[in-house]
Amino acid sequence: MKDSQQCSNKHRPAHVAGAEAAGGAVVLPSEQAEQMREHARKTYPEECCGILLGRRNHSQVICSVYPTSNCMTVRTHDRYEMDPREILRADRAAEKEGEEILGFYHSHPDHPPAPSPTDAEFAWPGYIYLIIAVKEGKETQIKAWTYDEPLKHFREHPIKRSGETKKTSAGICRKPVTTGR
């Protein structure tokens, strides 16, 4: 699926409880960001979706993205549903690389990159949800969210491009990696 040497192989500390507890920032390499933007543009005006694989250390570090198909057969312009078998396959692939499923992405064609009531209805705590707004099939904007289950609301997290961080310690992808799909 990817070259595991391009990410640190240090495992996450036991005290990190999930996306909410990991300091907030989501590290997103520009190549992975572009891969998602391209997916969102290509499927416009329908919604796209995919899986985020990576490592959880001091930050959430996205090392690869795994585009999936939208299983919805109706309302594909404003709904998405992932095939659980693809999640299962991604989980196994991630495990082999010493990674994990950090979360998921989907697009909002001609809508802001903010979670909708439908997103909240299906949200799980502990995952990162990246939402890509696509305006008229061209302009894109990505925002990162996690769901706070007790408070029943989404919290926005800052996105750091991997090139923008000076850190080279555990958890930072040294250079962008791809899924090979």
Place this chain on the structure above:
Amino acid sequence: MAIKVRIPTPLQSLTERQSEVRADGQNLREVLADLEAKFPGFQKRLYDDEGNLRRFVNIYVNDEDIRFLKGEDTALSEKDEVSIVPAIAGGN
């Protein structure tokens, strides 16, 4: 008989952050009951108030959804792997 069970991130708060645990049972129902005994809280996350498995939770034995097997009565052997896979959906 100990069966390997893959735990998704949202439920790892119940397993001391372990992504994989072992639970005993001859079939899925027994394995899920043992999971609850070892890590209290699973039952509430997996079952609704009527005692049915929640719609937003998928359970796989190896590569097969248990809805296409015998559900919770699906027999298990030590070589089997049970995976709990959350349903992921949404939209604007």
